[in-house]
Amino acid sequence: AAVVWQLVRWRPDRWSRSESARDLLAFGGFYSFSSLMFAVAQNADKILIAGLLGSTAAGRAALGMYTQAFNLMMKPVYVVSTPVTGIMLPTLSRVAGEPTQYAFLVAKFYRMVGIVLLPAGIGLFLVAVDLMVVMGGEAWRDAGRMLMALSPVILVQGFVGIAGSVFASVGRAGHLLAGASAATAALLMGYFVGFALGNLWGTAPVGPTMGVAWSMSLVMLGVVFVPYLFFCFRTVDVSFAAIFRPLRVPLLASLLMGGCVFAAQRGMLACNIDP
Numbered sequence: 621a622a623v624v625w626q627l628v629r630w631r632p633d634r635w636s637r638s639e640s641a642r643d644l645l646a647f648g649g650f651y652s653f654s655s656l657m658f659a660v661a662q663n664a665d666k667i668l669i670a671g672l673l674g675s676t677a678a679g680r681a682a683l684g685m686y687t688q689a690f691n692l693m694m695k696p697v698y699v700v701s702t703p704v705t706g707i708m709l710p711t712l713s714r715v716a717g718e719p720t721q722y723a724f725l726v727a728k729f730y731r732m733v734g735i736v737l738l739p740a741g742i743g744l745f746l747v748a749v750d751l752m753v754v755m756g757g758e759a760w761r762d763a764g765r766m767l768m769a770l771s772p773v774i775l776v777q778g779f780v781g782i783a784g785s786v787f788a789s790v791g792r793a794g795h796l797l798a799g800a801s802a803a804t805a806a807l808l809m810g811y812f813v814g815f816a817l818g819n820l821w822g823t824a825p826v827g828p829t830m831g832v833a834w835s836m837s838l839v840m841l842g843v844v845f846v847p848y849l850f851f852c853f854r855t856v857d858v859s860f861a862a863i864f865r866p867l868r869v870p871l872l873a874s875l876l877m878g879g880c881v882f883a884a885q886r887g888m889l890a891c892n893i894d895p
Contacts, residue, residue, distance in 0.1 A: 646793075646794075647788075647791060647793045648793075649793075650793035650794045650796065650797045651784075651788060651793040651796065651797075653797050653800075654784065654793065654796045654797040654799075654800040654801075655800075657797070657800035657801050657803075657804045658800055658803075658804070660804055660808075661800075661803060661804040661807045661808070664804075664807070664808055664811060665686075665690075665807075665811050665832050665836060666683065666686065666687055666690070668811050668812070668815060668832065669682065669683045669686060669815075669825075669828070669829055669832060670683050672815065672828070673824065673825040673828065673829070676825070678824075678825050679824075679825040681825075682762070682825035682826055682829045683825075683829070685760065685762055685763035685766060685829070686763070686766050686829050686832070686833065688760075688763055689748075689752070689763050689764075689766040689767035689770055689833070690766075690770060692751075692767060693744070693767060693770040693771055693773060693774060694777070696736065696737060696740040696744075696774055696778075697737065697774055697777045697778045697781065700733055700736050700737060700778055701733065701778050701781045701782055704729060704732065704733060704782055705781070705782055705784070705785050708729050708782060708785040708786075708789075709785040709788055709789055711725060712725060712726065712729075712785060712786065712789035712790075713788075713789045716789055716790050719857065722856070722858070723858045723859065723862060726786060726853075726856070726858050726863060727858075727862055727863050727866055729782060730779065730782070730863050730864075730866075730867070731866045731867060731870070733778050733779065733782060734775065734778075734779075734867045734870050734871075735870045737774050737775045737778045737779075738775055738867070738870050738871055738874040739870075739873075739874040739877055739878075740774050740775075741771050741772055741773075741774035741775045741874075742771075742874045742875065742877065742878040743874075743877065743878065743881065744767065744768075744771040744774065745768055745771040745772060745878075746878055746881045746882055746885065747881065748764050748765070748767035748768035748771055749761060749764030749765060749767075749768060750764070751764065751767070752764030752767055762826050762830075765830060766829065766830060766833045769830060769833035769834045769836075769837055770833050770836060770837060771837075772837045772840070772841055773836060773837050773840050773841075776840040776841060776844065776845045777840070779845070779849060780803070780840075780844065780845070780848055780849070783796075783799075783848065783849060783852040784796055786852055786853075786855075786856055786858075787799075787852060787855065787856075789856075790855070790856050792855050792856070795851070795852075795855045799848050799851055799852065802847075802848075803844045803848055806839050806843045806844055807836065807839050807840070807844070809839075810835040810836065810838065810839035810843070811832050811835055811836070813835060814828075814831040814832045814833075814834060814835025814836070814838075815828045815831050815832050815835075816828075816831070817831050817835075818830050818831015818832065818834075819831065849863075
C-alpha cells in the first residue's frame with residue numbers, strides 16, 4: 621500500500637455534489653428500477669400460481685410444470701440476448717451522435733436477434749408437447765401445452781430485452797423505466813385475468829396455470845410488443861419500419877420451416893407414427 625501511495629499521486633478529497641454525479645446517479649437509478657420492473661414481470665406469474673394453487677400437491681406440480689416450461693422458453697432468449705447486449709450497448713453508445721450509422725446498427729442488431737429467435741419461437745410452438753413428452757414422459761404433457769402457449773413470447777422477449785441497450789446508449793434510462801413499468805403493469809393485469817379465465821374454462825390447477833401462460837403470450841404480443849418498441853425507436857429517432865423491414869425474409873423462411881414441420885407432423889399422424 622505504501623508503494624502504491626508513492627507511485628500514484630492522486631489523493632482522496634472531500635466528497636462534493638456535482639451535476640455529473642447527479643446525472644450518473646439518476647441514470648443508474650432509472651436503469652436499476654427498470655431491471656427490477658422486468659424481474660417482477662417475469663416472476664409475478666409464478667408467484668401468483670404458487671400463492672393461489674401451491675397449497676395442494678397438484679398445485680405444486682402445476683407450478684413445477686409451468687416453471688420448467690417458462691425456463692425452457694427463455695433459454696434461447698438468454699443465449700442470444702446476453703452476448704448481444706454485451707456488445708450492443710458500447711457499440712451504439714459510440715455512434716449515438718451519428719444518426720445514420722446509429723439507425724443502421726440498431727437494424728443490424730435486431731435482424732441478428734430475429735434470425736435466431738423467429739425460427740426458435742415458431743418451431744417450439746409446433747413441437748412443444750412432443751419435446752416435453754420426450755424429456756419427461758407422459759406426465760409432462762400438460763407442461764408441453766404450457767410451453768406451446770409460452771413459445772410466442774420468445775421473439776417478443778428478445779426484442780424487448782435488447783431495447784434496454786437502445787435506451788441506455790443515448791442516456792434515456794428514464795424512458796426505459798417508463799416503458800418497463802407500463803409493460804409490467806399490463807402483464808400483471810393479464811396474469812390475473814388469465815388465471816380467472818383459465819379457472820372457468822379448465823380444471824384447477826392445470827386450467828388456471830394454462831390461462832396464465834396464454835395471458836402472458838397474448839399480452840406480450842398484443843399489448844406490449846408494438847407500443848414498447850415504437851416508443852423505444854421514437855425515443856432514439858429511428859424508423860420503426862426500417863428496423864422491421866429487413867426481418868421479412870427471416871420471417872417468411874421461419875414460417876416456411878414451420879409449415880414443413882406441421883406437414884411432417886400431420887403426415888406422421890396419418891400414418892399412425894408417433895411424432
